[in-house]
Amino acid sequence: MRRSMLFLPGNAPNMIINGDALGADSIILDLEDAVSPDEKDAARLLVRNAIREMGFIGVEVTVRINAIDTAYWKDDLNAIVPLKPDLIMPPKASSAEDMKTLDAYIAEVEARSGIPVGTIRLIPLIETALGVERAFEIASACPRVTALFLGGEDLTADLRCKRTKAGNEIDYARKRLVCAARAAGVDVYDTPFTDVNDDEGIVVDAEYAKSLGFTGKSAIAPRHVRTINEVFSPSPADIEYAKLVFEAIRIGKLQGKGAVSLRGKMIDKPIVERARQTLEAAEQLGLGGLEDE
Amino acid sequence: MNKIRQSIREAILDSGLKSGMTVSFHHHLRNGDYVLNMVMEEIAKLGIRDLTLNASSLFDAHAPLKEHIKNGVVTTVLTDYMSAALGSFISAGGMENPVQFRTHGGRPADIENGRTPIDVAFIAAPACDPMGNCTGKFGRSACGSLGYAIPDAKHAKFVVAITDELHPYPLCDWSIPETDVDAVVVVDSIGDPKGIVSGTTKITRDPVGLSMAMTAVDVIKASGLLKDGFSFQTGAGGASLAAAKYLKDVMLKEKIRGSFGLGGITGYLVDMLNEGCFDALMDVQCFDLKAVESIRSNPKHCEISATQYASPFSKSAVVDSLDVVILGATQLDTDFNVNVHTDSNGCIMGGSGGHSDTAAGAKLSMIIAPLSRARLPIVTDRVTCISTPGSTIDVLVTQKGVAVNPKDKELALRLRDAGIKVVDIHELKALAERTSGVPDKPRLGEKIVADVVYRDGTVIDRIREVLQ
Numbered sequence: 139m140r141r142s143m144l145f146l147p148g149n150a151p152n153m154i155i156n157g158d159a160l161g162a163d164s165i166i167l168d169l170e171d172a173v174s175p176d177e178k179d180a181a182r183l184l185v186r187n188a189i190r191e192m193g194f195i196g197v198e199v200t201v202r203i204n205a206i207d208t209a210y211w212k213d214d215l216n217a218i219v220p221l222k223p224d225l226i227m228p229p230k231a232s233s234a235e236d237m238k239t240l241d242a243y244i245a246e247v248e249a250r251s252g253i254p255v256g257t258i259r260l261i262p263l264i265e266t267a268l269g270v271e272r273a274f275e276i277a278s279a280c281p282r283v284t285a286l287f288l289g290g291e292d293l294t295a296d297l298r299c300k301r302t303k304a305g306n307e308i309d310y311a312r313k314r315l316v317c318a319a320r321a322a323g324v325d326v327y328d329t330p331f332t333d334v335n336d337d338e339g340i341v342v343d344a345e346y347a348k349s350l351g352f353t354g355k356s357a358i359a360p361r362h363v364r365t366i367n368e369v370f371s372p373s374p375a376d377i378e379y380a381k382l383v384f385e386a387i388r389i390g391k392l393q394g395k396g397a398v399s400l401r402g403k404m405i406d407k408p409i410v411e412r413a414r415q416t417l418e419a420a421e422q423l424g425l426g427g428l429e430d431e
Numbered sequence: 432m433n434k435i436r437q438s439i440r441e442a443i444l445d446s447g448l449k450s451g452m453t454v455s456f457h458h459h460l461r462n463g464d465y466v467l468n469m470v471m472e473e474i475a476k477l478g479i480r481d482l483t484l485n486a487s488s489l490f491d492a493h494a495p496l497k498e499h500i501k502n503g504v505v506t507t508v509l510t511d512y513m514s515a516a517l518g519s520f521i522s523a524g525g526m527e528n529p530v531q532f533r534t535h536g537g538r539p540a541d542i543e544n545g546r547t548p549i550d551v552a553f554i555a556a557p558a559c560d561p562m563g564n565c566t567g568k569f570g571r572s573a574c575g576s577l578g579y580a581i582p583d584a585k586h587a588k589f590v591v592a593i594t595d596e597l598h599p600y601p602l603c604d605w606s607i608p609e610t611d612v613d614a615v616v617v618v619d620s621i622g623d624p625k626g627i628v629s630g631t632t633k634i635t636r637d638p639v640g641l642s643m644a645m646t647a648v649d650v651i652k653a654s655g656l657l658k659d660g661f662s663f664q665t666g667a668g669g670a671s672l673a674a675a676k677y678l679k680d681v682m683l684k685e686k687i688r689g690s691f692g693l694g695g696i697t698g699y700l701v702d703m704l705n706e707g708c709f710d711a712l713m714d715v716q717c718f719d720l721k722a723v724e725s726i727r728s729n730p731k732h733c734e735i736s737a738t739q740y741a742s743p744f745s746k747s748a749v750v751d752s753l754d755v756v757i758l759g760a761t762q763l764d765t766d767f768n769v770n771v772h773t774d775s776n777g778c779i780m781g782g783s784g785g786h787s788d789t790a791a792g793a794k795l796s797m798i799i800a801p802l803s804r805a806r807l808p809i810v811t812d813r814v815t816c817i818s819t820p821g822s823t824i825d826v827l828v829t830q831k832g833v834a835v836n837p838k839d840k841e842l843a844l845r846l847r848d849a850g851i852k853v854v855d856i857h858e859l860k861a862l863a864e865r866t867s868g869v870p871d872k873p874r875l876g877e878k879i880v881a882d883v884v885y886r887d888g889t890v891i892d893r894i895r896e897v898l899q
Contacts, residue, residue, distance in 0.1 A: 361641055
């Protein structure tokens with residue numbers, strides 16, 4: 139289960155070496171913004187060697203490559219794809235065409251590396267106004283796209299507004315991305331909360347993202363990871379309620395009832411679906427889920 | 432009766448100190464201490480030689496001791512901790528007789544049972560009255576508790592209090608009473624406040640340290656010990672303080688009221704006391720200004736002697752009532768033996784302090800250490816020096832997993848049930864070596880430069896000379 143995605147600079151060996159020790163479900167090894175142009179080669183080598191040697195245990199590996207309008211993205215993919223990272227994150231994703239171009243090139247590298255074509259998935263980073271408006275077509279561009287990812291910092295620069303802690307300026311983009319991702323049947327991840335010292339602010343921001351429908355949230359500060367994991371994990375009350383839903387359905391069936399209610403409320407299809415999602419998530423997190431049913 | 436002496440020299444002469452005797456010092460002024468150097472300089476000038484120096488700890492500020500050792504003024508050193516400036520000198524074979532390292536509990540025990548009697552104790556006293564009632568709670572060199580000095584004052588044949596702040600008689604809130612003090616000397620300054628206590632002690636910002644601290648608190652929760660009446664000690668370094676901060680959050684959230692916090696006290700433990708996490712602090716040493724202010728003003732913040740803190744031979748000691756202690760390590764082996772005496776080159780740079788005492792006393796003794804430091808694996812087949820025996824250590828918390836001593840089978844089950852990643856210590860060693868390589872062994876000679884005396888009085892290891 140992927141709740142938290144933690145950015146780690148691709149040129150910081152001390153951070154990368156502990157990538158699987160920081161509690162994140164996914165680490166994003168960054169070759170783009172965190173790395174200056176004269177360090178691109180060194181970071182690419184470091185990230186490549188780290189993936190090859192470290193064998194990150196219990197954590198998904200994502201690599202943020204350089205944007206498709208730079209001179210680096212093919213070199214990034216040539217170096218990284220043969221090591222089978224779980225996800226590639228292309229920044230400034232603004233069209234379905236970009237995704238198709240990447241899809242084709244990744245397929246080429248996969249084929250010549252002996253990796254089944256389609257193994258490596260894409261999580262496009264939406265951080266332009268154009269990308270937001272085209273979010274659904276980006277999410278549906280190819281089967282490789284597994285989630286959308288909102289980048290609030292670059293987006294606000296593109297929107298020509300100030301990035302604030304309250305985040306009103308990215309509210310539309312958040313909601314639009316959730317809707318587009320869900321319509322395309324993929325997951326969706328929220329932008330990092332950038333005040334690394336605000337332990338209360340991250341709770342509020344993560345809870346808001348969850349309330350909108352985000353699958354999880356990214357972090358630039360390792361200390362935010364645990365909060366994100368907690369917010370995006372089903373609570374004991376959620377799990378208990380989900381179990382009661384299935385118990386009520388089971389009893390209803392035994393009694394031959396067509397319609398079943400719980401706590402005075404009719405159990406309809408969306409309630410069953412949410413209960414199923416909750417129990418699936420609980421099971422993945424070892425909190426007791428479907429197997430207990 | 433007039434106990435005031437005009438100079439340190441006069442007090443030394445008055446004490447009857449002669450060659451071959453033992454002098455003692457406490458370390459509450461830590462790296463800001465002027466007293467040890469001032470006294471030893473006068474002793475050397477008086478031509479007194481062949482002394483045994485018994486100091487609860489020795490810091491870099493005490494580097495002038497090297498000359499007194501070279502000149503034969505000091506021929507034996509007993510201490511609980513020695514930082515690198517002197518440690519490297521000793522490790523290079525700078526002294527004929529091996530240094531005797533004790534623990535903070537073993538030292539007062541041996542002073543009291545007569546194994547290491549003291550002839551003259553010199554007490555650095557931040558505030559003192561003319562009859563010798565003295566304390567560390569007040570004064571411009573305030574250090575808080577004087578816990579390590581209390582057994583010296585009680586058992587030395589002659590006691591000199593050295594102060595830079597003479598208060599009118601009587602100084603009521605004393606740590607050491609006039610009944611123990613023979614002479615009082617007023618000097619311009621007993622220490623540099625900047626080296627005595629930190630302004631504030633801050634938790635690490637290192638994400639790996641913070642991650643380990645969170646895991647440490649998870650381990651404490653899963654151990655079953657975190658309930659009303661809980662007692663706790665932690666160090667002042669790196670991840671240990673962060674663990675105290677996270678522990679406070681959990682205790683407040685779950686409304687757990689502990690009984691006491693112990694140790695070297697920092698502002699973080701003071702916060703825990705003030706916010707209701709503990710009923711009391713038991714303080715043998717203050718680490719920062721907040722702790723000094725608290726021990727001065729809060730009656731629930733109690734000063735304790737080194738004997739009460741950790742002596743294995745007293746009728747009871749606070750460490751025996753301790754639930755959890757979080758400790759550091761420079762090296763740990765696959766039998767959980769801990770080295771806090773020597774660095775990766777085998778050079779002396781520390782000492783047990785209260786490490787062995789708290790590990791032996793606490794129900795859960797936890798080491799927090801990153802898997803590698805400066806590209807050197809922490810876990811090894813055999814530590815260069817056994818400071819604390821592995822039989823008294825329960826858990827090693829690293830950023831890559833938690834190793835549980837095989838003797839604690841039930842604890843391992845509890846941690847696994849709580850979803851904590853429990854890993855065999857051999858796996859952690861292999862993982863560190865895969866990342867950092869296998870370090871070369873230190874180049875050691877045959878000469879013994881120090882003995883490690885465990886709290887029960889037995890020598891548990893001998894430290895050998897480091898070859899250049």
